Amino acid sequence: MKTCLVVDDSRLVRKVARNILEGLAFCVEEAVDGQTALDFCAHAMPDAILLDWQMPVKDGLQFLQQLRASDGGALPKVIFCTSMNDLDHIARAIAVGADEYIMKPFDADILREKLEAVGLVGKEPS
């Protein structure tokens, strides 16, 4: 079973994401900020990370920069999931190593498609 780490300071967003991801057969772990997420990754690198931008302690961008520079940190597929919905933020996220980007609010179809796009979910039969 693939693991997805949901990094978001909103309990509601983590709960919604968990429901969707478990429906897609992911084992879901949660972190409330970037530093907690880094500690988790140092212990066990997940297959996917759903990452908020604005969080206390360490934000999403700082987390991603440090993750990608760490041992094994290039492996997880990172999907930014944020309300920072403009081209500049999206371009910055991609520049520091995000694989995909979801603009909040999102729904199950969008999350499934993005996981499909990064190769972690099989394509739905058309």
Added chain:
Amino acid sequence: MISASDYDFFAAFLKQRSGLQLSNDKHYLLESRLVPLLRKFELADFARLAQVLREGGSPLISDAVVEAMTTNESLFFRDKTPFDDFTKTMLPALHASRAPGQKLRIWCAAASTGQEPYSLAMLLDEHMAQIGARRVDIVGTDLSSDVLERARGGRYNQFEVQRGLGVQQLLKHFSKVDDWWEVKAHLRAMVEFRKFNLLEPYHGLGTFDIIFCRNVLIYFDTPTKADILGRMARVLAPDGYLVLGAAETVIGISDAFKLLTGHRGTYVHHAAHHAGHPGKAAGAGHGHGHGAGSHAAPASSAPRAGPAGLKPPVKQIGS
């Protein structure tokens, strides 16, 4: 609730106006699509709406009913496979077989809010090196003026641009305008949108190298499907491609086309000998004009007369 007699009337009305086949088990669909129109036009109930249609005095309401019943979700790169075939098979084969400088023409026959023609425009932009300076025109047609107006604007909300589009494509091909994501101007310039009824004469359209007609035929009865396929065969280049929806087929409907072996949903003229990969397409070196009726269709694709006044369904995104 819609009474049995009104249901029969709506079914006959939609068949006549749009070709839509409404079977007897679509009460829920009919009611759910028409309830917003009752509110919009301040009509008391379905019986009153049926009465208005019977009297024929309101083209606005008649058109709204047809549109409400024939709309569907439209996504960028919907189903993906046809777009892979487009770049890996169709485009290389047609580019190899056409004279330098001869433009290619693509028809999206149910363009809806524009996602399909703009998806093709994005691929052409990304594969510019593959086709060099060759000009490609995309014609997107639909029955609905409202839908086409949206398509021409090329603006989509954040839900629409996240379905089917990768983030790199979003960055490359869109600009942010207020809360909208707008297809870049040079891509919008590649697509011409026209209002068109699929059962009207096709001679004004010219001829095409590729026709995308996906998830449209499923709404029509068999004689109407055969009629449309016959008409399309006449405006498709001898070595051109017809792309249908994944759930659609020509088998048992028309002998004008056959499946391109190994390419689900992609059809070629029955008499064509496509090898299914670049450089071996039938008609290699055989240029064709793009004027109205500038090439003859295979004898097997002679069109049959279609019922007058039928209109094709349209697709529309639910935003």
